[in-house]
Amino acid sequence: MRVLHVASEVFPFSRSGGLGDVLAALPVTQARLGAEVTVVSPWYAALSGTPEEVWRGEVPGVGLVWAGEVREGGVRFLFVGLPEFERPGLYHPDDVERFCAFGRAVLPVLQALDLRPDVLHGHDWQAGLVVAHAHLAGWRTAFTIHNLQYQGRWNLAEARGWTGLPDWAFSPEGVEFHGDLNLMKAGLVFAGQVTTVSPTYAREITTPRYGEGLEGLLVRLTLEGRLSGILNGLDQDRWDPRTDPDVLPYADAAGKAANGAALRAEFGLDGAPLLGVVSRLADQKGMDLLIEALPELVDHWNVVVLGGGDPLLTAALTGWAYHPRVAFVSGLNEGLAHRVYAGADAFAMPSRFEPCGLSQMIAMRYGTLPVVRETGGLVDTVPHDVGFQFAEATAGALAAACREARTTFGDTVEWRARLERGMTLDFSWDGPARQYLDLYGKL
Known part of the structure; x- marks a missing residue:
């Protein structure tokens, strides 16, 4: 199975929290289980080194875009370079506009490289627009909510032209949310399957207390059999007290x-x-x-x-x-x-x-x-x-x-x-990685 993950960060290249950790371990585990895995992420100016450039060209509505790759752990890491990301740090107040540019650039880059996966799997709101464009192009898509609180919202009147989406998408049934563009909602609406990172959180977000205003949509996805919870794993090689170079190694x-x-x-x-x-x-x-x-x-x-x-x-x-x-x-x-x-x-x-x-x-x-x-x-x-x-x-x-x-x-x-x-508890990624591969099979 050819799987392509899209996320705003991936450790060890970029990381601000748990999302980067997940994208470091899940793709490598899936590759070990036999999948052909690619991870797509922005190339931030703050990153060290230079990936091998594999494509450069103009993308309509975006401008000059380049792509470079690094291969590690049996995974192809594909980085998309855009002018919007040529500044220090990972995240900024204008991130909705920046990730709209990223969201429009990813599919043209993949098509230029003749790379079409069996499933495109987007992670959190920064990948929501990629999922939308992939769905509209007829691709199979999955989307994971890592934290529903952060949704990628911006005034729709201003942001409409950033997305490249058709007019009919700007409705309450689409990406509109109380007068805003909502990129998290884009991922939820257009994905064939939606997951969260634990079963309990999947249930909690269908309630007003935890649903962040999207609980109605999430209840509908649950009833349609499109929302589930798959518990994150842990990179047990990186986090092992017996071999950890930062501590006095121990096993008891x-x-x-x-x-x-x-x-x-x-x-x-x-x-x-x-x-x-x-x-x-x-x-x-x-x-x-x-x-x-x-x-x-x-x-x-x-x-x-x-x-x-x-x-x-x-x-x-x-x-x-x-x-x-x-x-x-x-x-x-x-x-x-x-x-x-x-x-x-x-x-x-x-x-x-x-x-x-x-x-x-x-x-x-x-x-x-x-x-x-x-x-x-x-x-x-x-x-x-x-x-x-x-x-x-x-x-x-x-x-x-x-x-x-x-x-x-x-x-x-x-x-x-x-x-x-x-x-002695087993938090390895093997179980969750297999669950995701099974989920892709539903698509």
């Missing part, structure tokens, strides 16, 4: 203890158990709840937080840096993230919603027990005999779950049993 609780001691020494923390956080600093992730709960948490835990995002949340956490049991590092730091997963005893994820989440899987693989809110992929991945769950998105509920975890930590036998069960 005894080896993990050395990493805890190293993390305490790194930040000058005392002997209390460690509660780790590696997260975007955003309301979605419940970081305000964590900050509100800190006065109680520090009575029982050392708290190590790594993350960047909302300036107000960053400032609030910076204000806690004086406390001898709190360590906060702002921004992205891959090596430190690995050390937090390895050195922490428990890992907090108080998300208001969580389409899937990778951090809880990584934490358990590293013997770190998650304290999570009961939502989305956190429900589907954290067993009750490993981690700790709480229902309400409140600081009090988070603090209560952390109290339960701290009490359990005092029972050495029980804690070690939970730790060892977590380290």
Whole structure:
């Protein structure tokens, strides 16, 4: 089967979060299972190196476009170069216009290269317009929602000319959404099959609480048999405490203890158990709840937080840096993230919603027990005999779950049993990759 993925980022070339991680692992796994896989993504000016150029030409309505390729892990990575992406960084305020240009350029590039897959699989709103144009060209299409909150909306009167879509598409049944162009909706409307990244999130987004205004359309897709949830996997080679070069390698609780001691020494923390956080600093992730709960948490835990995002949340956490049991590092730091997963005893994820989440899987693989809110992929991945769950998105509920975890930590036998069960869970991509290949078969 010839599969073509389209996404705005793919690790290790470009990455801002979990989307890039998925596009690093899923295509490689599908290729190992026998599929012929290509991944298409923009070439950002910030990327290092130069892909081998395979095409250059004019695309109507877009302008000069070039394409280059890199082959790794049995996958062909095809990068599309556009003037709109020749600036620092990945994402910008005018991204709807930029990804409309990308959305119009992809099919002409593929056609020029005589590359037509059996299935084109778009990921998140940045690929929504590609899915629409592929459907209109008669291609089979799938589309995955990684986070419904981000939809790629822009005033329709201004954005209409950016898309290259026919007039009939600009209706409530098409890409129009409350007077805006909505590129997430474009993917949902035009895809033959739609998935989300966990079964629980697939159910949640059909409700007003989580549907972000699109719940009516998503209910319809469910009734038509076109919406399902396939749980993300984890790159278990990249995230393996036995071989991780950023930590003191270990395979059991005894080896993990050395990493805890190293993390305490790194930040000058005392002997209390460690509660780790590696997260975007955003309301979605419940970081305000964590900050509100800190006065109680520090009575029982050392708290190590790594993350960047909302300036107000960053400032609030910076204000806690004086406390001898709190360590906060702002921004992205891959090596430190690995050390937090390895050195922490428990890992907090108080998300208001969580389409899937990778951090809880990584934490358990590293013997770190998650304290999570009961939502989305956190429900589907954290067993009750490993981690700790709480229902309400409140600081009090988070603090209560952390109290339960701290009490359990005092029972050495029980804690070690939970730790060892977590380290043996299988989150590999083989199962999800096969589910996607089966889904393509429906098309």
